[in-house]
Amino acid sequence: MHLSVLRRLSAASASPQKWEIFASVVLSRAPVVAPPMSEVESRFHRLQMAEEQEKSLMCNYELKTKQDEKMVARRAQLIADGKELSELDEEIGVTNAVREDDWKKAAEDLDKKFKFGEFPPKNELKSVERELQRKLVLIVKQKLGEKGYSSPWILPQMKHRDGETLRQTAERCIGELSGTDLSADISGNAPFGVFTHRYPTPISQKTGARGAKIFFYTANLSTIPTEFQVNPDDVTDYQWVNREEFWKTVPGTEYKKAAKFAFLE
Template sequence: MLKKSLILCRKIDCNILRSVSTSNIPPKWDLFGAVCLERKPIIIPELTNIEKTFQEYLSKVEFEKSMKSLHEIRHEQDIITAEALKKGELSDLDIDATTKQTAQDFEDACNEELLKFKFASTITEDDKKNNTKSLDRKLSKHLVLVTEHVIGNKKYFLLPQSLRHDGETLRQTAERILKQTCGDNIKAQIFGNAPVGFYKFYYPKGSNNESKGAKVFIYFARHLSGQITEKSVNYQWLDRKELETILPNDYNKSVQKFLIDES
Protein backbone atom coordinates (compact mmCIF):
# COMPACT_ATOMS: atom_id res chain seq x y z
CA MET A 1 0.00 0.00 0.00
CA LEU A 2 2.85 2.35 0.89
CA LYS A 3 4.63 1.44 -2.36
CA LYS A 4 1.55 2.28 -4.44
CA SER A 5 1.22 5.62 -2.64
CA LEU A 6 4.86 6.51 -3.41
CA ILE A 7 4.42 5.65 -7.09
CA LEU A 8 1.26 7.77 -7.26
CA CYS A 9 3.03 10.71 -5.60
CA ARG A 10 5.92 10.47 -8.05
CA LYS A 11 3.50 10.55 -11.01
CA ILE A 12 1.78 13.60 -9.58
CA ASP A 13 5.14 15.34 -9.00
CA CYS A 14 6.25 14.59 -12.59
CA ASN A 15 3.02 16.02 -14.02
CA ILE A 16 3.44 19.14 -11.91
CA LEU A 17 7.06 19.54 -13.08
CA ARG A 18 6.01 19.12 -16.70
CA SER A 19 3.30 21.74 -16.40
CA VAL A 20 5.68 24.14 -14.67
CA SER A 21 8.48 23.60 -17.20
CA THR A 22 6.24 24.00 -20.25
CA SER A 23 4.62 27.12 -18.87
CA ASN A 24 8.06 28.75 -18.49
CA ILE A 25 9.06 28.14 -22.12
CA PRO A 26 8.82 31.45 -24.03
CA PRO A 27 6.76 31.50 -27.24
CA LYS A 28 8.67 30.58 -30.39
CA TRP A 29 9.62 33.13 -33.08
CA ASP A 30 10.29 32.26 -36.71
CA LEU A 31 13.56 33.66 -38.13
CA PHE A 32 13.37 35.26 -41.57
CA GLY A 33 16.07 36.61 -43.85
CA ALA A 34 15.30 39.54 -46.15
CA VAL A 35 17.16 41.51 -48.81
CA CYS A 36 16.95 45.21 -49.63
CA LEU A 37 18.08 45.16 -53.28
CA GLU A 38 18.72 48.70 -54.50
CA ARG A 39 19.53 50.13 -57.93
CA LYS A 40 21.67 53.27 -57.82
CA PRO A 41 20.70 56.37 -59.87
CA ILE A 42 21.86 56.19 -63.48
CA ILE A 43 21.92 59.97 -64.00
CA ILE A 44 22.44 62.80 -61.53
CA PRO A 45 19.30 64.53 -60.27
CA GLU A 46 18.56 68.10 -61.35
CA LEU A 47 20.46 70.64 -59.27
CA THR A 48 18.59 72.80 -56.80
CA ASN A 49 18.87 76.61 -56.96
CA ILE A 50 21.43 76.73 -54.16
CA GLU A 51 23.46 73.96 -55.83
CA LYS A 52 23.44 75.86 -59.15
CA THR A 53 24.58 79.06 -57.42
CA PHE A 54 27.40 77.23 -55.65
CA GLN A 55 28.46 75.51 -58.88
CA GLU A 56 28.66 78.87 -60.67
CA TYR A 57 30.73 80.27 -57.80
CA LEU A 58 33.20 77.35 -57.97
CA SER A 59 33.51 77.75 -61.75
CA LYS A 60 34.24 81.46 -61.35
CA VAL A 61 36.91 80.82 -58.70
CA GLU A 62 38.47 78.06 -60.81
CA PHE A 63 38.58 80.36 -63.88
CA GLU A 64 40.17 83.22 -61.93
CA LYS A 65 42.88 81.00 -60.46
CA SER A 66 43.57 78.92 -63.55
CA MET A 67 46.43 79.42 -66.02
CA LYS A 68 45.75 80.27 -69.66
CA SER A 69 44.84 77.38 -71.87
CA LEU A 70 46.51 76.65 -75.22
CA HIS A 71 43.39 77.94 -76.96
CA GLU A 72 43.58 81.29 -75.13
CA ILE A 73 47.28 81.64 -75.89
CA ARG A 74 46.63 80.86 -79.55
CA HIS A 75 43.80 83.42 -79.62
CA GLU A 76 46.10 86.13 -78.23
CA GLN A 77 48.75 85.25 -80.80
CA ASP A 78 46.14 85.52 -83.58
CA ILE A 79 45.30 89.06 -82.42
CA ILE A 80 48.97 90.07 -82.50
CA THR A 81 49.35 88.54 -85.96
CA ALA A 82 46.28 90.39 -87.24
CA GLU A 83 47.63 93.76 -85.98
CA ALA A 84 50.99 93.07 -87.61
CA LEU A 85 49.23 92.21 -90.88
CA LYS A 86 47.46 95.58 -90.86
CA LYS A 87 50.78 97.37 -90.43
CA GLY A 88 52.47 95.31 -93.14
CA GLU A 89 55.06 93.89 -90.79
CA LEU A 90 54.61 90.22 -91.83
CA SER A 91 56.77 88.20 -94.20
CA ASP A 92 55.31 86.02 -96.97
CA LEU A 93 55.67 82.97 -94.70
CA ASP A 94 53.75 84.67 -91.90
CA ILE A 95 51.03 85.77 -94.34
CA ASP A 96 50.53 82.14 -95.41
CA ALA A 97 50.09 81.21 -91.73
CA THR A 98 47.25 83.72 -91.33
CA THR A 99 45.18 81.96 -93.98
CA LYS A 100 44.78 78.94 -91.71
CA GLN A 101 41.89 78.59 -89.25
CA THR A 102 42.27 80.95 -86.32
CA ALA A 103 41.35 80.21 -82.70
CA GLN A 104 38.26 82.40 -83.08
CA ASP A 105 37.19 80.50 -86.22
CA PHE A 106 37.57 77.23 -84.34
CA GLU A 107 35.55 78.57 -81.38
CA ASP A 108 32.77 79.82 -83.66
CA ALA A 109 32.59 76.45 -85.42
CA CYS A 110 32.34 74.66 -82.06
CA ASN A 111 29.58 76.98 -80.84
CA GLU A 112 27.64 76.43 -84.06
CA GLU A 113 27.91 72.67 -83.64
CA LEU A 114 26.87 72.97 -79.98
CA LEU A 115 23.66 74.76 -80.96
CA LYS A 116 22.66 71.69 -82.99
CA PHE A 117 23.18 69.36 -80.01
CA LYS A 118 20.12 68.36 -77.98
CA PHE A 119 20.18 66.48 -74.68
CA ALA A 120 18.14 63.28 -74.53
CA SER A 121 15.05 63.35 -72.38
CA THR A 122 15.44 62.02 -68.85
CA ILE A 123 11.80 60.87 -68.96
CA THR A 124 11.67 57.37 -70.43
CA GLU A 125 8.74 55.49 -71.97
CA ASP A 126 8.47 53.42 -68.78
CA ASP A 127 8.18 56.66 -66.81
CA LYS A 128 5.27 57.73 -68.99
CA LYS A 129 3.57 54.35 -68.60
CA ASN A 130 4.48 54.17 -64.87
CA ASN A 131 5.84 50.67 -65.45
CA THR A 132 7.00 49.78 -61.93
CA LYS A 133 8.42 46.46 -63.14
CA SER A 134 11.07 48.25 -65.20
CA LEU A 135 14.49 49.47 -64.14
CA ASP A 136 14.39 52.01 -66.98
CA ARG A 137 12.42 54.54 -64.94
CA LYS A 138 13.23 57.12 -62.26
CA LEU A 139 16.77 57.31 -63.67
CA SER A 140 17.86 59.94 -61.14
CA LYS A 141 16.44 58.05 -58.14
CA HIS A 142 17.37 55.02 -56.07
CA LEU A 143 14.98 52.13 -56.74
CA VAL A 144 14.28 49.32 -54.24
CA LEU A 145 12.83 45.91 -55.09
CA VAL A 146 9.65 44.83 -53.28
CA THR A 147 7.72 41.58 -53.78
CA GLU A 148 4.24 40.41 -52.87
CA HIS A 149 3.82 38.25 -49.73
CA VAL A 150 0.76 36.64 -48.18
CA ILE A 151 0.51 37.01 -44.38
CA GLY A 152 -2.62 35.54 -42.89
CA ASN A 153 -5.37 36.25 -45.40
CA LYS A 154 -3.87 39.54 -46.63
CA LYS A 155 -1.32 40.41 -49.31
CA TYR A 156 1.51 42.88 -48.70
CA PHE A 157 4.38 44.27 -50.75
CA LEU A 158 7.55 43.82 -48.68
CA LEU A 159 11.25 43.34 -49.25
CA PRO A 160 12.04 39.85 -50.64
CA GLN A 161 12.10 37.56 -47.58
CA SER A 162 11.97 33.89 -46.65
CA LEU A 163 12.03 31.62 -43.60
CA ARG A 164 15.54 30.54 -42.65
CA HIS A 165 16.20 26.86 -43.36
CA ASP A 166 17.88 24.62 -40.79
CA GLY A 167 21.65 24.76 -41.14
CA GLU A 168 21.61 28.10 -43.00
CA THR A 169 23.25 31.28 -41.84
CA LEU A 170 21.15 34.40 -42.30
CA ARG A 171 23.57 35.54 -45.03
CA GLN A 172 22.99 32.26 -46.88
CA THR A 173 19.25 32.79 -46.52
CA ALA A 174 19.63 36.24 -48.11
CA GLU A 175 21.61 34.76 -51.02
CA ARG A 176 18.95 32.10 -51.57
CA ILE A 177 16.20 34.72 -51.53
CA LEU A 178 17.92 36.73 -54.27
CA LYS A 179 18.22 33.70 -56.53
CA GLN A 180 14.64 32.52 -55.93
CA THR A 181 13.18 35.98 -56.40
CA CYS A 182 15.22 37.37 -59.26
CA GLY A 183 16.35 34.31 -61.23
CA ASP A 184 19.81 33.75 -62.68
CA ASN A 185 19.92 36.88 -64.86
CA ILE A 186 20.28 39.39 -62.00
CA LYS A 187 23.76 40.19 -60.70
CA ALA A 188 23.84 41.75 -57.24
CA GLN A 189 26.29 42.20 -54.38
CA ILE A 190 25.29 41.67 -50.75
CA PHE A 191 27.31 43.86 -48.39
CA GLY A 192 28.59 42.27 -45.18
CA ASN A 193 27.74 39.19 -43.16
CA ALA A 194 25.63 41.11 -40.66
CA PRO A 195 22.12 42.48 -41.29
CA VAL A 196 21.61 46.24 -41.62
CA GLY A 197 18.01 46.25 -40.46
CA PHE A 198 15.56 44.38 -38.25
CA TYR A 199 11.80 44.10 -37.99
CA LYS A 200 9.44 41.78 -36.11
CA PHE A 201 5.72 41.23 -36.40
CA TYR A 202 3.06 39.03 -34.80
CA TYR A 203 1.12 36.56 -36.87
CA PRO A 204 -2.58 37.39 -37.26
CA LYS A 205 -4.97 35.71 -34.84
CA GLY A 206 -6.46 32.54 -36.20
CA SER A 207 -3.43 31.70 -38.35
CA ASN A 208 -2.13 28.13 -38.34
CA ASN A 209 1.39 29.14 -37.31
CA GLU A 210 2.73 27.51 -34.15
CA SER A 211 5.01 30.51 -33.60
CA LYS A 212 3.80 33.82 -32.23
CA GLY A 213 5.45 35.84 -34.99
CA ALA A 214 8.49 36.44 -37.17
CA LYS A 215 11.78 38.24 -36.67
CA VAL A 216 13.10 39.57 -39.97
CA PHE A 217 16.83 40.28 -40.44
CA ILE A 218 17.44 42.53 -43.47
CA TYR A 219 20.61 42.49 -45.59
CA PHE A 220 21.55 45.25 -48.02
CA ALA A 221 22.45 44.44 -51.64
CA ARG A 222 23.37 46.55 -54.66
CA HIS A 223 21.98 45.80 -58.10
CA LEU A 224 24.82 45.47 -60.62
CA SER A 225 23.15 44.35 -63.84
CA GLY A 226 20.37 42.27 -65.35
CA GLN A 227 16.60 42.06 -65.19
CA ILE A 228 14.28 39.82 -63.16
CA THR A 229 13.39 36.70 -65.13
CA GLU A 230 11.32 34.84 -62.50
CA LYS A 231 7.77 35.12 -63.89
CA SER A 232 6.06 33.62 -60.82
CA VAL A 233 7.09 36.58 -58.63
CA ASN A 234 4.91 39.70 -58.41
CA TYR A 235 7.38 42.55 -57.91
CA GLN A 236 7.90 46.30 -58.23
CA TRP A 237 10.89 48.68 -58.34
CA LEU A 238 10.00 51.72 -56.21
CA ASP A 239 11.65 54.97 -55.15
CA ARG A 240 11.64 56.37 -51.61
CA LYS A 241 8.26 58.10 -51.78
CA GLU A 242 6.61 55.13 -53.45
CA LEU A 243 7.95 52.85 -50.72
CA GLU A 244 6.29 55.01 -48.07
CA THR A 245 2.90 54.57 -49.72
CA ILE A 246 3.07 50.80 -50.26
CA LEU A 247 4.98 49.40 -47.26
CA PRO A 248 3.21 48.96 -43.90
CA ASN A 249 3.94 51.97 -41.69
CA ASP A 250 6.12 50.31 -39.01
CA TYR A 251 7.86 48.16 -41.59
CA ASN A 252 8.67 51.24 -43.67
CA LYS A 253 10.18 53.00 -40.63
CA SER A 254 12.57 50.08 -40.11
CA VAL A 255 13.59 50.13 -43.78
CA GLN A 256 14.05 53.91 -44.02
CA LYS A 257 16.58 53.82 -41.14
CA PHE A 258 19.30 52.35 -43.36
CA LEU A 259 18.40 53.96 -46.70
CA ILE A 260 19.97 57.20 -47.94
CA ASP A 261 17.57 60.13 -47.58
CA GLU A 262 17.15 61.71 -51.03
CA SER A 263 15.21 64.74 -49.82
Protein backbone atom coordinates in the same frame (compact mmCIF):
# COMPACT_ATOMS: atom_id res chain seq x y z
CA MET B 1 23.59 41.86 -19.79
CA HIS B 2 24.85 38.34 -20.34
CA LEU B 3 22.74 36.97 -17.53
CA SER B 4 19.58 38.53 -18.84
CA VAL B 5 20.29 37.15 -22.30
CA LEU B 6 20.79 33.69 -20.90
CA ARG B 7 17.60 33.88 -18.88
CA ARG B 8 15.60 34.99 -21.86
CA LEU B 9 17.19 32.35 -24.03
CA SER B 10 16.21 29.60 -21.63
CA ALA B 11 12.71 31.07 -21.37
CA ALA B 12 12.36 31.01 -25.14
CA SER B 13 13.42 27.41 -25.42
CA ALA B 14 11.17 26.38 -22.56
CA SER B 15 8.00 27.88 -23.96
CA PRO B 16 6.28 25.89 -26.71
CA GLN B 17 5.59 29.04 -28.66
CA LYS B 18 8.51 30.18 -30.74
CA TRP B 19 9.30 32.67 -33.46
CA GLU B 20 9.71 31.95 -37.12
CA ILE B 21 12.84 33.48 -38.59
CA PHE B 22 12.75 35.24 -41.93
CA ALA B 23 15.45 36.96 -43.96
CA SER B 24 14.37 39.87 -46.09
CA VAL B 25 16.42 41.56 -48.80
CA VAL B 26 16.31 45.22 -49.70
CA LEU B 27 17.47 44.80 -53.29
CA SER B 28 18.40 48.20 -54.60
CA ARG B 29 19.56 49.71 -57.82
CA ALA B 30 22.04 52.51 -57.24
CA PRO B 31 21.54 55.79 -59.12
CA VAL B 32 22.99 55.54 -62.64
CA VAL B 33 23.10 59.25 -63.36
CA ALA B 34 24.20 61.91 -60.91
CA PRO B 35 21.32 64.10 -59.75
CA PRO B 36 21.47 67.74 -60.88
CA MET B 37 23.08 70.25 -58.54
CA SER B 38 20.86 71.98 -56.05
CA GLU B 39 20.32 75.73 -56.39
CA VAL B 40 22.86 76.52 -53.64
CA GLU B 41 25.42 74.18 -55.17
CA SER B 42 25.10 75.45 -58.72
CA ARG B 43 25.33 79.10 -57.65
CA PHE B 44 28.42 78.41 -55.57
CA HIS B 45 29.93 76.45 -58.44
CA ARG B 46 29.30 79.25 -60.93
CA LEU B 47 30.78 81.95 -58.70
CA GLN B 48 33.73 79.82 -57.71
CA MET B 49 34.61 79.14 -61.34
CA ALA B 50 34.39 82.86 -62.11
CA GLU B 51 36.73 83.67 -59.24
CA GLU B 52 39.21 81.06 -60.35
CA GLN B 53 39.15 82.40 -63.89
CA GLU B 54 39.88 85.92 -62.64
CA LYS B 55 42.86 84.80 -60.61
CA SER B 56 44.37 82.54 -63.24
CA LEU B 57 47.00 83.25 -65.87
CA MET B 58 46.20 82.95 -69.55
CA CYS B 59 47.07 79.68 -71.24
CA ASN B 60 48.67 79.19 -74.64
CA TYR B 61 45.33 78.69 -76.30
CA GLU B 62 44.02 81.99 -75.01
CA LEU B 63 47.20 83.75 -76.15
CA LYS B 64 46.70 82.28 -79.59
CA THR B 65 43.11 83.50 -79.63
CA LYS B 66 44.29 87.01 -78.81
CA GLN B 67 46.92 86.81 -81.54
CA ASP B 68 44.30 85.58 -84.01
CA GLU B 69 42.05 88.50 -83.23
CA LYS B 70 44.90 90.92 -83.89
CA MET B 71 45.71 89.23 -87.20
CA VAL B 72 42.12 89.24 -88.37
CA ALA B 73 41.88 92.93 -87.54
CA ARG B 74 45.04 93.63 -89.54
CA ARG B 75 43.69 91.64 -92.47
CA ALA B 76 40.48 93.66 -92.41
CA GLN B 77 42.60 96.83 -92.39
CA LEU B 78 44.60 95.66 -95.41
CA ILE B 79 41.43 94.78 -97.31
CA ALA B 80 40.09 98.24 -96.60
CA ASP B 81 43.33 99.73 -97.92
CA GLY B 82 43.20 97.44 -100.99
CA LYS B 83 46.59 95.77 -100.50
CA GLU B 84 48.07 92.32 -101.16
CA LEU B 85 46.86 89.64 -98.72
CA SER B 86 48.67 86.41 -99.66
CA GLU B 87 51.55 87.01 -97.28
CA LEU B 88 49.30 87.44 -94.29
CA ASP B 89 47.07 84.43 -94.95
CA GLU B 90 49.98 82.07 -94.45
CA GLU B 91 50.83 83.74 -91.19
CA ILE B 92 47.32 83.40 -89.82
CA GLY B 93 46.95 79.68 -90.57
CA VAL B 94 44.03 78.01 -88.82
CA THR B 95 42.47 80.39 -86.36
CA ASN B 96 41.03 79.25 -83.07
CA ALA B 97 37.59 80.41 -84.11
CA VAL B 98 37.68 77.97 -87.04
CA ARG B 99 38.85 75.16 -84.78
CA GLU B 100 36.11 75.84 -82.28
CA ASP B 101 33.53 75.66 -85.02
CA ASP B 102 34.91 72.29 -86.08
CA TRP B 103 34.82 70.96 -82.56
CA LYS B 104 31.29 72.18 -82.02
CA LYS B 105 30.17 70.44 -85.19
CA ALA B 106 31.88 67.19 -84.19
CA ALA B 107 30.23 67.38 -80.76
CA GLU B 108 26.83 67.92 -82.32
CA ASP B 109 27.34 64.95 -84.61
CA LEU B 110 28.25 62.73 -81.69
CA ASP B 111 25.32 63.99 -79.69
CA LYS B 112 23.00 63.24 -82.59
CA LYS B 113 24.46 59.76 -82.93
CA PHE B 114 24.41 58.70 -79.28
CA LYS B 115 21.81 61.01 -77.70
CA PHE B 116 23.78 61.59 -74.49
CA GLY B 117 21.48 63.88 -72.61
CA GLU B 118 18.25 62.04 -73.29
CA PHE B 119 17.21 59.39 -70.85
CA PRO B 120 14.55 57.01 -72.04
CA PRO B 121 11.45 58.18 -70.21
CA LYS B 122 10.67 54.81 -68.77
CA ASN B 123 8.19 55.47 -66.07
CA GLU B 124 6.37 52.21 -65.70
CA LEU B 125 7.01 50.99 -62.18
CA LYS B 126 8.21 47.60 -63.39
CA SER B 127 11.23 48.96 -65.24
CA VAL B 128 14.66 48.79 -63.58
CA GLU B 129 15.74 51.65 -65.79
CA ARG B 130 13.25 54.20 -64.51
CA GLU B 131 14.34 57.27 -62.53
CA LEU B 132 18.04 56.96 -63.32
CA GLN B 133 18.89 59.70 -60.84
CA ARG B 134 17.37 57.96 -57.85
CA LYS B 135 18.05 54.90 -55.77
CA LEU B 136 15.38 52.30 -56.41
CA VAL B 137 14.27 49.39 -54.28
CA LEU B 138 12.42 46.23 -55.27
CA ILE B 139 9.09 45.60 -53.57
CA VAL B 140 6.92 42.57 -54.30
CA LYS B 141 3.58 40.94 -53.66
CA GLN B 142 4.74 37.55 -52.56
CA LYS B 143 2.92 34.24 -52.24
CA LEU B 144 3.26 33.17 -48.66
CA GLY B 145 1.95 30.26 -46.65
CA GLU B 146 -1.36 29.06 -47.99
CA LYS B 147 -2.06 28.66 -51.66
CA GLY B 148 -3.52 31.64 -53.36
CA TYR B 149 -2.57 34.05 -50.58
CA SER B 150 -0.65 37.00 -51.81
CA SER B 151 0.95 39.42 -49.38
CA PRO B 152 0.54 43.19 -49.51
CA TRP B 153 3.50 45.13 -50.91
CA ILE B 154 6.57 43.99 -48.96
CA LEU B 155 10.29 43.66 -49.39
CA PRO B 156 11.05 40.18 -50.69
CA GLN B 157 11.52 37.70 -47.83
CA MET B 158 12.26 34.03 -47.28
CA LYS B 159 11.83 31.68 -44.35
CA HIS B 160 15.02 30.45 -42.74
CA ARG B 161 15.82 26.78 -43.12
CA ASP B 162 17.77 24.77 -40.60
CA GLY B 163 21.45 24.47 -41.35
CA GLU B 164 21.96 27.65 -43.28
CA THR B 165 23.07 31.06 -42.08
CA LEU B 166 20.80 34.06 -42.40
CA ARG B 167 22.91 35.45 -45.16
CA GLN B 168 22.51 32.24 -47.11
CA THR B 169 18.77 32.57 -46.65
CA ALA B 170 18.96 36.09 -48.05
CA GLU B 171 20.98 34.85 -51.01
CA ARG B 172 18.44 32.10 -51.61
CA CYS B 173 15.72 34.73 -51.45
CA ILE B 174 17.28 36.71 -54.30
CA GLY B 175 17.96 33.57 -56.29
CA GLU B 176 14.45 32.14 -56.00
CA LEU B 177 12.54 35.34 -56.58
CA SER B 178 14.26 36.44 -59.74
CA GLY B 179 13.16 34.84 -62.96
CA THR B 180 16.32 35.69 -64.85
CA ASP B 181 19.97 35.53 -63.93
CA LEU B 182 20.71 38.34 -61.58
CA SER B 183 24.01 39.57 -60.26
CA ALA B 184 23.52 41.17 -56.88
CA ASP B 185 25.90 41.61 -53.97
CA ILE B 186 24.68 41.29 -50.41
CA SER B 187 26.60 43.58 -48.12
CA GLY B 188 27.82 41.99 -44.91
CA ASN B 189 26.90 38.96 -42.86
CA ALA B 190 24.93 40.87 -40.27
CA PRO B 191 21.36 42.10 -40.80
CA PHE B 192 20.92 45.87 -40.46
CA GLY B 193 17.46 45.75 -38.92
CA VAL B 194 14.71 43.56 -37.55
CA PHE B 195 10.94 43.67 -37.59
CA THR B 196 8.72 41.65 -35.29
CA HIS B 197 5.45 40.55 -36.81
CA ARG B 198 2.92 38.96 -34.45
CA TYR B 199 0.58 36.46 -36.07
CA PRO B 200 -3.14 36.72 -35.45
CA THR B 201 -4.47 33.91 -33.20
CA PRO B 202 -5.72 31.47 -35.87
CA ILE B 203 -2.42 31.51 -37.79
CA SER B 204 -0.49 31.33 -34.54
CA GLN B 205 -2.40 28.21 -33.48
CA LYS B 206 -1.93 26.63 -36.87
CA THR B 207 1.79 27.26 -37.22
CA GLY B 208 2.62 26.93 -33.54
CA ALA B 209 4.61 30.14 -33.67
CA ARG B 210 3.95 33.43 -32.01
CA GLY B 211 4.98 35.38 -35.03
CA ALA B 212 7.80 36.14 -37.39
CA LYS B 213 11.07 37.96 -36.86
CA ILE B 214 12.14 39.44 -40.15
CA PHE B 215 15.82 40.31 -40.48
CA PHE B 216 16.76 42.79 -43.19
CA TYR B 217 19.77 42.62 -45.46
CA THR B 218 20.83 45.06 -48.13
CA ALA B 219 21.87 44.01 -51.61
CA ASN B 220 22.94 45.97 -54.66
CA LEU B 221 22.51 45.08 -58.29
CA SER B 222 26.07 44.87 -59.55
CA THR B 223 24.97 45.10 -63.17
CA ILE B 224 21.67 46.41 -64.35
CA PRO B 225 19.90 43.67 -66.27
CA THR B 226 18.44 44.51 -69.66
CA GLU B 227 15.29 42.65 -68.78
CA PHE B 228 14.24 42.11 -65.24
CA GLN B 229 11.74 39.42 -64.44
CA VAL B 230 10.55 37.75 -61.30
CA ASN B 231 9.72 34.13 -60.68
CA PRO B 232 5.94 33.89 -61.22
CA ASP B 233 5.69 30.90 -58.85
CA ASP B 234 6.62 33.04 -55.88
CA VAL B 235 5.79 36.58 -56.79
CA THR B 236 2.53 37.88 -58.18
CA ASP B 237 3.57 41.48 -58.71
CA TYR B 238 6.62 43.70 -58.34
CA GLN B 239 7.69 47.33 -58.53
CA TRP B 240 10.88 49.37 -58.46
CA VAL B 241 10.26 52.33 -56.21
CA ASN B 242 12.20 55.24 -54.74
CA ARG B 243 12.10 56.27 -51.09
CA GLU B 244 8.93 58.35 -51.22
CA GLU B 245 7.07 55.78 -53.28
CA PHE B 246 8.16 53.06 -50.87
CA TRP B 247 6.78 55.04 -47.98
CA LYS B 248 3.50 55.57 -49.85
CA THR B 249 2.97 52.08 -51.26
CA VAL B 250 4.05 49.73 -48.51
CA PRO B 251 1.67 49.39 -45.55
CA GLY B 252 2.75 49.23 -41.91
CA THR B 253 4.61 52.17 -40.37
CA GLU B 254 6.64 50.01 -37.99
CA TYR B 255 7.67 47.73 -40.85
CA LYS B 256 8.86 50.67 -42.91
CA LYS B 257 10.70 52.17 -39.96
CA ALA B 258 12.57 48.91 -39.44
CA ALA B 259 13.78 49.00 -43.04
CA LYS B 260 14.37 52.75 -43.36
CA PHE B 261 18.15 52.59 -42.98
CA ALA B 262 18.44 51.05 -46.42
CA PHE B 263 17.44 54.35 -47.95
CA LEU B 264 20.38 56.69 -47.80
CA GLU B 265 20.86 58.74 -50.94
